[in-house]
Each structure stands twice: as C-alpha cells, then as structure tokens.
Amino acid sequence: MNAVLKLSDLSPAEPATGSLEIERVSVELGSGAARFTALDDVSVSIRPGEFVCLLGPSGCGKSTLLGGLAGHLAPSSGRLLLDGQPIAGPGPERGLVFQHHTLFPWLTVLDNVAYGLRMRGVPRAERRAQALTWLAEVGLQGFENSYPNALSGGMQQRVEIARVLINQPRVLLMDEPFGALDALTRLKMQELLLALWAKRRMTVVFVTHDIDEALFMADRILVMSARPGRVVEEIRVPAERPRTAEWLTGPSFIEHKRHCLSLLRDSAPAVPLARLSPLSEPSGDAADSTAYSD
Amino acid sequence: MNVSDRPSAGRRLLPALSLLACVALWHLAASRHLNLGLVTFQNVPQPLEVLDAAWALLQSPKLQYHLGSSLSRVLSGFVLAAVAGVGLGLAIGRFHWVRETLMPPLEVARPIPAVAWIPLSILMFPSSEGSMIFITFVGALFPILLNTIHGVHGVDPRLIASARSLGTRRWGIFLRVILPAAAPSVLTGLSIGMGTCWFCLVTAEMISGQYGIGYYTWESYTVQNYANIIVGMLLIGLLGMGSSALLHRAGQALMPWYRPGGRA
Numbered sequence: 096m097n098a099v100l101k102l103s104d105l106s107p108a109e110p111a112t113g114s115l116e117i118e119r120v121s122v123e124l125g126s127g128a129a130r131f132t133a134l135d136d137v138s139v140s141i142r143p144g145e146f147v148c149l150l151g152p153s154g155c156g157k158s159t160l161l162g163g164l165a166g167h168l169a170p171s172s173g174r175l176l177l178d179g180q181p182i183a184g185p186g187p188e189r190g191l192v193f194q195h196h197t198l199f200p201w202l203t204v205l206d207n208v209a210y211g212l213r214m215r216g217v218p219r220a221e222r223r224a225q226a227l228t229w230l231a232e233v234g235l236q237g238f239e240n241s242y243p244n245a246l247s248g249g250m251q252q253r254v255e256i257a258r259v260l261i262n263q264p265r266v267l268l269m270d271e272p273f274g275a276l277d278a279l280t281r282l283k284m285q286e287l288l289l290a291l292w293a294k295r296r297m298t299v300v301f302v303t304h305d306i307d308e309a310l311f312m313a314d315r316i317l318v319m320s321a322r323p324g325r326v327v328e329e330i331r332v333p334a335e336r337p338r339t340a341e342w343l344t345g346p347s348f349i350e351h352k353r354h355c356l357s358l359l360r361d362s363a364p365a366v367p368l369a370r371l372s373p374l375s376e377p378s379g380d381a382a383d384s385t386a387y388s389d
Numbered sequence: 390m391n392v393s394d395r396p397s398a399g400r401r402l403l404p405a406l407s408l409l410a411c412v413a414l415w416h417l418a419a420s421r422h423l424n425l426g427l428v429t430f431q432n433v434p435q436p437l438e439v440l441d442a443a444w445a446l447l448q449s450p451k452l453q454y455h456l457g458s459s460l461s462r463v464l465s466g467f468v469l470a471a472v473a474g475v476g477l478g479l480a481i482g483r484f485h486w487v488r489e490t491l492m493p494p495l496e497v498a499r500p501i502p503a504v505a506w507i508p509l510s511i512l513m514f515p516s517s518e519g520s521m522i523f524i525t526f527v528g529a530l531f532p533i534l535l536n537t538i539h540g541v542h543g544v545d546p547r548l549i550a551s552a553r554s555l556g557t558r559r560w561g562i563f564l565r566v567i568l569p570a571a572a573p574s575v576l577t578g579l580s581i582g583m584g585t586c587w588f589c590l591v592t593a594e595m596i597s598g599q600y601g602i603g604y605y606t607w608e609s610y611t612v613q614n615y616a617n618i619i620v621g622m623l624l625i626g627l628l629g630m631g632s633s634a635l636l637h638r639a640g641q642a643l644m645p646w647y648r649p650g651g652r653a
Contacts, residue, residue: 167553186556210555215556259554
C-alpha cells in the first residue's frame with residue numbers, strides 16, 4: 096500500500112505526521128445575553144500534508160476554528176486531535192500566522208526568526224545560522240539587523256512565516272495572512288508559500304474570504320456559513336501542481352469560482368456581524384497611549 | 390558650513406533665547422518693582438542678587454553635602470518606587486485578582502499629597518532619613534504604577550498568542566513579551582516619577598535637620614533669605630531636568646526600536 100502511494104506521487108513524499116481530526120466541534124463565545132454559537136458541530140478530517148482553505152463570510156467561525164486548532168481556545172464540545180493526540184494548548188508544532196504580523200517590535204528580524212529556537216534552548220550560533228538560512232529562504236537576505244517596523248507589510252509577513260517555519264511545524268495555521276497586502280504583493284506571497292509548502296510538505300489550514308486565493312492555493316476548500324458556523328460544502332480543487340496562470344483563467348476555474356460565489360452569497364448574513372474573535376486586534380491603538388500623572 | 394547644519398543651529402539657539410527672555414522679563418519686573426495688583430514683584434529678588442547668592446553657595450563647603458544628601462534621597466526613593474511600581478503594575482495589569490485586591494487601597498492612597506504624609510512618616514520611621522526617602526518614594530510610586538498598568542493593558546493580545554504558539558511559557562511571556570511591550574509606557578511613568586521625586590524633595594526635607602537642597606530652600610524661607618530660595622528652586626529644577634534627560638537617554642539606549650511619535 097505504502098509503495099503504491101510513493102510510486103503514484105512524484106512530488107515530495109507525503110509527510111507521515113500532521114493529520115488533523117476535528118470531531119463534532121462546537122464553540123460558544125461571549126457571555127450572558129451576548130453568548131452565541133460560533134461553531135456548530137463541525138467535523139473535518141485533514142490528511143498529513145494537505146492544503147486546506149476555510150472559505151466563508153466574516154463571522155462564519157473560520158478564525159474560531161483556527162484558534163481552536165492553535166490551542167488558544169477550547170471547544171465547548173467535541174475534540175480536536177493532531178496525529179491522534181488531543182490539542183491541549185498552543186505549541187510550536189502548530190505554527191500560527193495572523194493577518195497583521197505579530198513580530199516583536201523590540202527584536203531585530205534575525206532575533207524574531209530565531210525566537211522559537213531560543214525558547215527550545217538551541218545555542219546562539221546555531222540559532223543564528225538557522226535563522227539566516229530561513230531569511231534567505233523567504234527572500235530577506237540583508238535585513239537581519241532591521242527592526243520589524245522598518246519593513247513593508249509583505250516583508251513583515253515573510254519574516255512571520257520564517258519565524259513560524261523555523262520550528263518545523265507539523266501544521267501551519269494561517270488566518271487571512273495576505274489579506275492586508277496589495278494585489279501584486281499578495282500574489283508573490285501566495286507563490287512563495289506554495290513553493291515553501293512544495294519543498295517541505297506540512298499540513299496547511301488557510302483561512303480566507305477570497306475565492307481566487309482559495310482556488311489558487313488549496314487541495315480542498317471547506318465553504319462555511321455564518322452563525323452558527325458550519326461547513327456547508329467541501330470542494331476538491333482538481334488542478335495539478337504547480338498551478339499556473341492557465342488554471343487561473345481556464346473554464347474550470349471560472350466554473351468553480353461561480354459555484355463558490357453562489358455558496359457564499361447564500362450563506363452570508365443579511366446584516367454584517369461584528370468580529371468577535373477572542374484574538375482579534377485590540378480596539379485601542381497602543382501607540383497613542385495617554386500617560387497618567389498626578 | 391553645510392546647508393543641513395543651519396536648522397539644527399537654529400534649533401539650538403531657540404531654547405537659549407527663550408531662557409534669556411525669561412530672565413530678562415524677570416529682571417525687568419523685579420528691578421522696577423512691578424505691581425500688577427493681583428501679583429507683585431516688590432519683594433522679589435533680582436536675577437543679579439540670585440546670581441550672587443548662587444555664587445556664595447557654590448563657594449560654600451556645604452554645597453556638596455546639600456547635593457549629596459538630596460541626590461541620595463531622591464535616588465533611593467526613585468529606585469524603590471521604580472521596583473515597587475513596575476513590579477506591582479505588571480501584576481495588577483496582568484492578573485485580575487491582584488487588581489481586585491490591591492487597587493482599592495492604592496486608589497485611596499493616591500490622592501494624598503506628600504505633605505500630608507509628613508507626620509505619619511515621622512511616626513513610622515525611626516530615622517528622619519527613612520521618612521524623607523519614604524516621601525519621595527510615595528511621590529514617584531503612583532505615576533510609575535499607573536503607567537505600567539496602562540502599558541500592560543495596551544499589550545496586543547495577538548502578540549501574547551503568537552509568543553505562546555512559538556513555545557513561550559508563563560514566565561517567558563512576562564519577561565519577553567509583556568515587559569518589553571509595556572516598556573515605552575513604563576519609561577513615561579519613570580520619567581514622570583522622577584519629576585515628582587524632585588517635586589516632593591522640599592516637602593521631604595522640611596524634616597531634615599541639616600542638609601539637602603530642599604532643606605536649604607525651606608530654611609532660606611524661614612530666615613527670609615529670598616535670593617537663596619530662588620537658588621534652591623533653580624537647583625531643584627536643573628537637577629530634575631538633568632535626571633529626566635539621563636532617563637530619556639537610557640530609554641533610547643535600551644529601546645532602539647522605539648521612536649515616540651512613530652508606531653510602537
């Protein structure tokens with residue numbers, strides 16, 4: 096069985112680890128009268144090395160599901176398993192990337208990338224060498240001594256990806272990681288991510304509300320509906336890899352896109368919903384802090 | 390001369406001119422015994438008299454004792470307040486139960502002015518040195534504490550989430566995320582706290598028997614030596630300004646990534 100699989104698969108071997116089981120997971124958020132069901136009885140199983148996109152309107156619980164997989168919030172019921180083990184909290188084997196970077200502004204690019212190794216107690220020279228390799232991998236040679244605030248949005252996300260991948264995660268969790276970038280930068284980042292993923296296969300769960308992005312990136316798209324968050328349809332993307340402009344402009348792509356669009360239109364709530372992810376950005380801007388004095 | 394030097398030379402000139410203008414106005418008002426009804430300069434010493442008094446103090450062997458005692462009091466009070474304020478501020482900002490427990494008594498103590506602490510501090514501390522340090526401590530504590538709490542509350546929760554996902558443990562979150570993220574706010578608190586330390590110095594040194602700039606100022610008042618009062622006031626002002634500048638420099642050296650006005 097194994098041998099057959101290897102023969103049929105010419106691209107890098109499927110990894111042995113990184114399978115995700117989402118078993119009848121429900122998540123309730125908020126308290127009192129504001130309490131609502133963000134995820135309602137969702138079951139999905141994801142193969143090792145699979146690239147899965149969660150596609151849906153805002154408020155459909157896709158970020159909540161990602162937060163659950165990252166270990167930042169516990170399901171109200173159901174189970175989340177990574178390689179058969181229950182997910183009990185955040186950990187470096189499940190890398191997490193947000194829409195806006197969360198690089199530490201007080202560390203240089205190099206120290207940011209090396210941060211995970213430092214937490215594991217890797218010696219300084221080794222940390223540095225690995226971080227430099229990863230910076231080269233994401234195309235940021237020469238920026239190791241810059242501070243994150245000196246970089247553009249696209250470069251910041253490159254550093255973020257290097258910082259997560261240096262830990263060799265089994266699963267990469269991405270929450271609209273390219274949503275804040277301009278169209279051209281987004282395309283470059285999508286290609287970079289696909290190239291990295293082709294080289295060292297890991298499971299990717301990628302949240303987006305951009306249909307084109309989902310169809311370009313994913314093996315499988317899970318279309319979700321809002322309040323309560325449910326998976327309404329599962330779409331296997333038939334295109335070969337590496338994917339080309341031909342796929343992006345071909346009739347099959349258009350057909351899939353039309354289908355996704357109609358699904359999203361049906362599932363979008365009539366009234367826009369407030370973002371209620373527990374990990375959303377703080378409302379106040381920390382930068383314009385007012386000082387207290389007597 | 391380089392073209393780009395000109396604005397910086399002008400920028401350096403402006404503060405000097407502003408200070409000169411203040412002294413000139415003071416001289417005019419005091420030498421003409423200006424009486425504006427609500428406020429009068431009839432008994433205010435002139436800048437030259439103050440300069441004479443300052444010269445006399447400068448020559449006096451007592452100056453080093455005055456300076457030494459004041460600096461050590463302010464420094465002790467400030468360091469204690471910094472340790473207590475930052476430590477408590479981190480705990481109060483981070484843990485709900487610490488906040489619930491500690492904030493009520495602190496809120497009651499906060500509005501009490503340094504002067505009001507004098508009798509109690511004399512009763513509480515066997516040495517007058519201890520009570521003087523306590524008063525500068527009280528003055529510096531609250532701005533440091535409140536700005537630290539504010540800084541901790543301003544930490545982006547996604548930053549903490551990311552750090553945990555990268556393998557940071559409980560104490561690491563404090564040390565490597567919350568403390569540096571709150572650092573700009575803490576520095577603001579330290580800066581204000583340093584100011585209030587000097588602010589409270591005269592109050593504290595009212596109970597001093599011998600030395601200290603605040604004592605010198607207060608004593609000059611009691612013996613009606615008005616020029617000396619102004620010398621003492623200016624000395625406190627200068628020392629306060631100098632220590633703030635030092636703190637600012639230290640902050641810049643420790644936080645090269647942080648530029649006030651830009652995004653933190």
